Amino acid sequence: MGRWNNIRMRCAFRYLFCALLMILTFVTIQLAVLSEKRNGIGKNLFFNFDNKAVTEGTSSPGKVLAAVVGASVQQYKASGKLKQLPVAITWSEYRANPQLLCGNPLIDTYGTNDPSKMGENGSGIILVGSEKEKATMLISEYNVNVYASDRIPLNRMVPDARFPGCNVVPYPKDLPSTSIIIPFYDEWPSILLRTIYSIVNRTPRQLLQEIILVDDGSKMPQLKDDLDKYVDTHFPKGLVKIIRVPERRGLIQARLMGFENSTGDVIIFFDSHMEVNIDWLQPLLAEIKHDRKTVAMGTLDYIQLDSMEYKYYHDYMTRYGFDWRLVFFETFFRNDQIGSTPEATRVGTVMVGAAYAIDRNFFKEMGTYDNGMKVWGGENLEMAWRIWLCGGRLVHAPCSHIGHVARSQPYDFPGGRQAVEQYNYKRAIEVWMEPEHKELVYNYFPGMRTLDAGDLSERMRLKEKLQCKPFSWFINHVWPELFVLQQNVTAWGSARNLHTNRCLDNHQYLFQAAEPLYAETCHYQLATQGFSLTKDKLLRTSLQCVVIKSMTAGARPKLEDCIIGPRDTWTHRQGSQIVHEATGLCLDLDNEGPIMMICDDQAITQMWQFNTYVV
């Protein structure tokens, strides 16, 4: 095999050195195999079996550097350009001159990657047989295929996920410098390192101020000294900073600690399992340079948790939304929100927790995060509301793509996720929502009404100081799709069938594809049985309208998104029929649920009553 031939060839000239090297290599492999048997594969950060560019001793990490090097690096070395690890250059020296090499082949040879390597160019890994079994076991333990991650290059390239037009978008020359803040808690080492390599290799170096890792009390031993040594020997000095939080304080606090220790003009929070795409940073910074009160979001691509394949939409972009239960979901842009080209900036509603850029002073002026919140959850909604209501704006930069491993967070929630979320939600809605909006949220979470969410006085003072707009402004201008049941309606509440005491029910459905309209025993909880007849004659619930797909008697009515979907109109008189205008059919009810029938004044199953009529 190539590697052994290589070593033998070199041995002809330097047999003593090579004998030592071979023994060392052998011992290293044995140790790794042993530790693998003991601990499961990949427990050692520095023994990446398939990524031989840099392999270090497992027994004393950091001491045996570059013991085994792969063929591409051999060639590179032969060209005389490679400096021996450890990397000695400082980040400011390296930054000042885009031509400089740093001595780490994973950085210096980036761009000439061997495309035949597993996982290269964002391809996924397909495992078979015993490898597959091992990986499956590890996925159930770590929620991500750590086995696959250990087998693909730390510096792999990814496919260009951008709209074709992004290639020619010009960006201003003097963009602000950026600190990237990456909190982590028990992140798998090769996934964390790939996040860092992707940033170093795909970010113009003059724009990158620093990468700040915040270890939020990880328990994995590999993330302590080994990580320190790896960072120390593989990246230019001062580029990657590690902050250790002795006791876990949660993602929000960890982000804030990273922020306090950062020095860039702009800050970007990352998850610890991401891979940035080509020219990902410039579009975000261009938005902020244009208007410093802009928060710019990248487009998230999907790294499959089982295969590590980098996936993306070719001609589609996701918009984010939320409903009254504060569930964050993906939806789509209205036609009027898409510019003249697909790559034009789009207005945003709410943000995901990570991968947004904000001017550091603006972040401070806006009151950073509510540090009374716990762990994470809800902070992304609160921040988006605050930005919009207090004078900022939130946009999607379509040309900035960032891959994200779609895994459940390695973060756990002391006290349970639901309790933490509700605590955070309560803090957010008490500060920002008006009573009628809070009421709609409490309808989903009755327990939240009496929940003690701690001291909010500081956040209330902030709202006062920034002279923020009322929440209804946000609904009217930013997220009009979020339906307020009692606004602009002629009837609202629950729609009860007079014959059966069953009410129209949405089964808490919130997606765009058509779903059956249901009827269930009336309980009058607005969360599932809140329906309205609007002034423009839509029969609607949370995010959907009632529509019919087949215009004949016997059709089952559907719930379908009416942001850009169909908007059927209906007429109704109190305690009487609900008539579909286009067909003249009446909403009826049989044993299977709502059904469209020929109107019949004598049919009591066609009589409906809303809780409240507005005259």
Ligand SMILES: [Mn+2]
């Ligand atoms: Mn994540």
